[in-house]
Amino acid sequence: xxxxxxxxxxxxxxxxxxxxxxxxxxxxxxxxxxxxxxxxxxxxxxxxxxxxxxxxxxxxxxxxxxxxxxxxxxxxxxxxxxxxxxxxxxxxxxxxxxxxxxxxxxxxxxxxxxxxxxxxxxxxxxxxxxxxxxxxxxxxxxxxxxxxxxxxxxxxxxxxxxxxxxxxxxxxxxxxxxxxxxxxxxxxxxxxxxxxxxxxxxxxxxxxxxxxxxxxxxxxxxxxxxxxxxxxxxxxxxxxxxxxxxxxxxxxxxxxxxxxxxxxxxxxxxxxxxxxxxxxxxxxxxxxxxxxxxxxxxxxxxxxxxxxxxxxxxxxxxxxxxxxxxxxxxxxxxxxxxxxxxxxxxxxxxxxxxxxxxxxxxxxxxxxxxxxxxxxxxxxxxxxxxxx
Numbered sequence: 001x002x003x004x005x006x007x008x009x010x011x012x013x014x015x016x017x018x019x020x021x022x023x024x025x026x027x028x029x030x031x032x033x034x035x036x037x038x039x040x041x042x043x044x045x046x047x048x049x050x051x052x053x054x055x056x057x058x059x060x061x062x063x064x065x066x067x068x069x070x071x072x073x074x075x076x077x078x079x080x081x082x083x084x085x086x087x088x089x090x091x092x093x094x095x096x097x098x099x100x101x102x103x104x105x106x107x108x109x110x111x112x113x114x115x116x117x118x119x120x121x122x123x124x125x126x127x128x129x130x131x132x133x134x135x136x137x138x139x140x141x142x143x144x145x146x147x148x149x150x151x152x153x154x155x156x157x158x159x160x161x162x163x164x165x166x167x168x169x170x171x172x173x174x175x176x177x178x179x180x181x182x183x184x185x186x187x188x189x190x191x192x193x194x195x196x197x198x199x200x201x202x203x204x205x206x207x208x209x210x211x212x213x214x215x216x217x218x219x220x221x222x223x224x225x226x227x228x229x230x231x232x233x234x235x236x237x238x239x240x241x242x243x244x245x246x247x248x249x250x251x252x253x254x255x256x257x258x259x260x261x262x263x264x265x266x267x268x269x270x271x272x273x274x275x276x277x278x279x280x281x282x283x284x285x286x287x288x289x290x291x292x293x294x295x296x297x298x299x300x301x302x303x304x305x306x307x308x309x310x311x312x313x314x315x316x317x318x319x320x321x322x323x324x325x326x327x328x329x330x331x332x333x334x335x336x337x338x339x340x341x342x343x344x345x346x347x348x349x350x351x352x353x354x355x356x357x358x359x360x361x362x363x364x365x366x367x368x369x370x371x372x373x374x375x376x377x378x379x380x381x382x383x384x385x386x387x388x
Contacts, residue, residue: 001119001120001123001125001126001128001204002126002128002204002206002306003116003120003129003130003198003199003204003205003206004021004127004129004130004205004206004207004208005129005132005199005205005206005207006018006021006129006130006131006132006208007132007134007135007207007208007209007224007228008134008209008210008217008220008221008224009134009135009211009212009217009220010134012210012211012212012217012241012242013210013241013242013279013286014132014210015036015038015042015043015045015046015131016286016287016292016295017208017210017239017279017295018034018043018129018130018131019034019043019046019047019064019131019292020286020292020293020295020296020299021129021299021300021305022034022062022064022129023059023289023292023296024293024297024300024305025126025127025305025306026061026062027293028304028305028306029061030061030127031061031063031124031125031126031127032061032062032063032125032126032127032128032129033055033063033065033119033124033125033127033128033129034063034064034065034129034130034131035064035065035066035067035112035115035116035128035129035130035131036051036064036065036066037067037112037130037131037132037133038131038132038133038134039133041066043064043131044066045287046292047287047288047289048288049064051064051065051066052065052066052068053065053066053068053071053072059289063125065115067111067112067115072111072114072115073111110188110192112130113191113192113195113196114188114191114192114195116128116130116195117191117194117195117198120195126306127306135220135223135224199233200231200232200233202234202236202308202311203308205233205234206236206237206308206309207228207234207235207236208235208236208237208238208239209221209224209235209237209239210239210240210241211238211239211240211241211267212240212241212242213240213242213243213259213260213263213264213267214263218263218266218267218270219359221238221267222270222357222358222359223359225271225314226315226359226361229313229314229315232313234310234311235274235310236274236308236310236311237274237275237276237277237309237310238267238271238274238275238276238277239277239279239299240264240267240276240278240279241279242279242280242281243260243264243279243280243281244256244257244280244281245257245280246261248280249281264278269355269356270357272329272330273310273312274310274314275309275310277299277300279295279298279299280298282294282295312329313329314328315327315328315358317361317364320382322384322385323367323382323383323384324364324367324382324383325380325381325382326360326364326380326381326382326383327375327379327380327381328347328358328378328379328381329377329378330351330356330377330379334374335374337352338350338351338379340372341369342360342368342369344365345359345360345361345364345365346359346360347359347360347381349379364383366385366386367383367384367385367386368383368384368385368386369382369383369384370382370383370384
């Protein structure tokens with residue numbers, strides 16, 4: 001099974017491109033499921049069909065699903081839901097609010113993981129495509145097991161050892177399904193950890209960043225690429241959407257086209273050897289099978305969208321005592337042919353007339369440059385703690 005996740009800043013067109021890719025894969029003979037994990041679902045709009053919380057067949061080989069966290073909890077995690085509702089009521093929270101709060105922080109994203117784990121275990125599909133929420137929500141997937149476990153431990157009135165030993169007694173005496181709820185939680189944590197290992201396998205999972213040629217979008221795309229690479233997720237393509245075409249657009253858009261051209265060059269430079277796909281502005285809303293098929297043909301040019309398009313970790317960071325060593329892959333760099341500066345969480349590498357801006361993990365913004373060296377094709381940078 002292959003898993004492809006589309007991420008990017010809100011409004012860049014992730015849903016449309018995810019739907020187009022899914023449709024193309026289905027036409028190529030792959031049994032495909034496309035899942036929307038964004039609470040503001042628009043997958044129904046893209047296919048121009050009413051979708052729901054269970055997979056619905058859209059066309060031959062293609063199924064679509066819009067996740068609903070409350071539906072998922074009622075169907076698969078009823079004991080956890082009842083446990084949280086009971087605990088909140090016990091603490092004096094009204095019924096409707098208790099029901100709303102029963103969805104744990106991160107459960108929207110966790111439910112996506114759990115559905116995918118189910119489909120992966122059952123080998124139900126050849127390909128799963130994930131139309132994710134905006135970048136920040138996508139990144140929360142990386143720490144769900146730890147964060148959710150911590151939150152539940154703090155929220156529950158009993159400690160873990162007490163739940164294990166007296167949970168059944170507590171359930172019989174108070175009606176709170178503590179032991180069963182906790183058993184479900186442990187099962188969820190196990191599945192989350194398992195699916196994260198699957199997501200980290202580049203032969204199975206690819207992440208594709210969708211961007212527009214705009215300054216704010218570029219900055220968020222850079223940060224997403226940094227963090228996804230840092231956590232070991234394989235980014236195998238950059239898809240730049242809604243590009244106005246010179247010579248095919250009214251003169252009134254000339255200034256916009258010129259600005260986009262500058263941003264497009266910046267994107268190509270920043271993302272280096274990552275496969276790059278450019279999608280022209282279609283001049284109209286893109287929805288329905290005909291328009292989605294047209295978009296898929298423009299993006300992939302006859303290539304199989306299911307293929308792993310790229311596998312090369314662009315950088316690595318390791319702890320060296322109280323310092324960090326960062327390695328950035330720059331195959332075109334020459335000894336003495338670059339200048340290096342650090343500003344907060346951004347590293348600026350000047351190579352002749354080219355400038356590469358690398359967004360660093362935020363925790364090293366208080367570190368200073370301690371030195372650097374070239375170990376082709378890697379630029380190796382040492383960072384030491386700075387003064388606060």
